[in-house]
Amino acid sequence: MEVVDDYAHHPREVAATMEAARSRGRKRLVLILQPHRYTRMATFLDGFADALAKADAVVLLPVYAAGEKSISGAESSDLAGKLSEKGVKVELASSMAEARSILGKIWEEGDLFLFLGAGDITQLARRVAEEAELFFQIRLTAGKEGVVRWYEPMRKHTTIRIGGPAQVWFEPDSEEMLGRVVAICDEKKYPLTVVGRGSNLLVRDGGIPGVCVNLGRPGMSQIEAVGGKIRAGAGARLKQIVASAKAAGIGGLEFMEGIPGALGGAMRMNAGAMESWTFEVVESVRLMDRKGQVQDVPAAEFEVKYRKVPRLTKDIAVGAVLKGSSVQPEDIAERLKKYSRKRWDSQPAAPSAGCIFKNAETIPAGKLIDELGLKDTAVGGARISPVHGNFIVNQGGAKASDVLALMEKVRERAKADRGIELEPEVIVLGEDE
Ligand SMILES: Cc1cc2nc3c(=O)[nH]c(=O)nc-3n(C[C@H](O)[C@H](O)[C@H](O)COP(=O)(O)OP(=O)(O)OC[C@H]3O[C@@H](n4cnc5c(N)ncnc54)[C@H](O)[C@@H]3O)c2cc1C
Structure with a gap:
């Protein structure tokens, strides 16, 4: 893959640059454009559409206004409409973060990504070029022993x-393949985050840097009942x-039934x-350290707090x-029915991140x-x-x-009116847009 x-x-400049890019002989030309100024878009909308129609795929960022007011009919969506009419594959990105998600989705072996524009798109181009390296390294390491995706949208993996x-x-x-990737991240100092079912997570809009590991594949999520234990x-x-x-x-695990986690x-x-x-019913944890080494550790050796097991903020649980x-x-069935009734009477059905x-x-x-x-306050x-x-829902x-602003509002009121410092239960990950 090549990034330019x-x-x-x-x-005219766009057409000439595309022609030069084509001469690189790559399989596909993927064009990422940040139109510059509304007045230019209004004047040259058809010209842009003609030039861009020669790309294999197009991603459009919002117009970089450079101080101008927006002009009706000169938005990126207007250009996208013209390109669609010409049968071009086009995607609209509302932000740089969304553009990364789109590129991760449409990327193919042998692509040339051509970033064009006079605004701040150059930052996106540099970032994509730098961040591709880690993706290719993990992909090469994993081979066929796992799924590796680039710029995976975390909204697909969080309950909210x-x-x-x-x-x-x-x-x-x-476990062996996980260990190899964990060891690489440790050696190269790449951030590594474990994500379960994402039911207690709030991922910021800029996404999560480094590698996000999920243990949902059959080899990491098998269940067996042996000798009265699971x-x-x-x-x-x-x-x-x-x-x-x-x-x-x-019996004794029924309380877990309605908790939508792994x-x-x-x-x-x-x-x-x-x-x-949970720790009432855990006998031992199969634990991987950040070097990729695994051992079985009795539950009694863990410090266990309210909604926090400190050792697991560093080491990775691979089983129990x-x-x-x-x-x-x-x-057991009777108890499950009772718990389920109690839960659904007191909990919203709309997407949330739990408490x-x-x-x-x-x-x-x-x-x-x-x-x-x-209650019912919105941002x-x-x-x-x-x-x-205690639930914030995504409408x-x-x-x-939005969620963070709403949380701040609640914290301020709790402190001002009742002198109470509320501590988040939800785990906030990643970076702002
Ligand atoms: C509708 C709803 C109802 C809920 N009800 C309850 C409830 O009754 N009681 C309750 O306690 N919670 C509840 N929750 C919150 C949530 O379901 C639990 O905290 C759940 O245990 C989180 O599991 P998860 O797999 O989704 O973890 P995630 O949300 O994906 O991750 C949570 C944290 O665990 C870490 N983590 C994930 N996997 C591992 C691993 N293998 N090793 C080390 N760290 C790891 C992550 O890095 C993150 O810090 C509810 C949530 C929702 C949306």
Whole structure:
């Protein structure tokens, strides 16, 4: 793959630069344009459309206004419309972060990415060129033993459906392959983040730098019931663990059923419900350190706090043995039904990241937010749920910046009116746009 950055911003310059780029003999020419000034777009819209029609794919950023007011009919969407009419594959990016997500999606072997414009698109070109290296390195290391994606939109992997692109998204097929990538990241100082089902995450709009690892592939999420215990990979969904435990007559794990996470995330968060919590049922954790070395560690060796297991903020849980007691499957089914009813009476169905704040010592966060009269308050597409004050829901199109602004509003009011410092429960990852 090749990345070229050029200052061309007039249709004739664009056409000439594209011709030169074609002569490089790459398989496809992908053109990323940041139109410069509305007046130029208004004057040369057809000229731009004619020039760009010769690309194999086009990504358009918003017009770089350079101080001008917008002009109707001279937006990037107008140019996209003309290109679509000509049968060109065109995508509109509302931001640099979205442009990265689009490039990660449409990228093909043998592409030439040609970035054109006179605004600040040069920053995007440099970033893409630099960040491609890590993607290719992890892709080469993983070979066929996992899924590797470039600029994967994190909104696809969070229950609140928000989040900019992960620089590299990696789903290993095996512990061994995970270990190799973890060791590379450690040696080269690449940031590495583990993402489970994304049900307690808020990923900022600029995305997550480095490698994001997800353990959802079958080799990392298997579940087996042996000798009255459950052995599961960290990628196993809690719902499936509970179903396996029920089938094997292992009781005591029912509280996990409605928690929409995977085992690794539940252990890191010490997730809990119905007066029980995860580490009550963990016997041992299969742990990988940041050098990629694995060992089984008894649960008793972990410091366990309210919604935090400090050792798992560094080491990676790759699996665990869970204990329970012998219970008839019908009794487990009965308890599951009761818990499910209780949960769905008190929790919003709209996309959320679970509880936003930890409960304060003196009052549950949801009750406090309710008493402050903040239920139903909104910023952009984010709203405090009218069903439960400690849930922020995405009403459609919310950005992480909306959620963070709403959280700040709540924190300020809690401090000003009640002297309470609310601490986030949701894990905030990544960088601003
Ligand atoms: C509708 C709804 C209801 C919820 N109800 C509850 C509830 O009743 N009780 C409760 O406690 N929570 C609840 N949550 C929050 C959330 O489901 C839990 O915290 C869950 O355990 C998170 O698991 P996850 O796989 O989604 O982790 P993620 O959200 O993906 O990650 C959470 C944290 O764990 C880390 N992590 C993930 N996997 C690993 C691993 N393998 N090793 C080390 N670290 C890892 C991540 O880096 C991150 O810091 C709810 C959320 C929603 C959306």
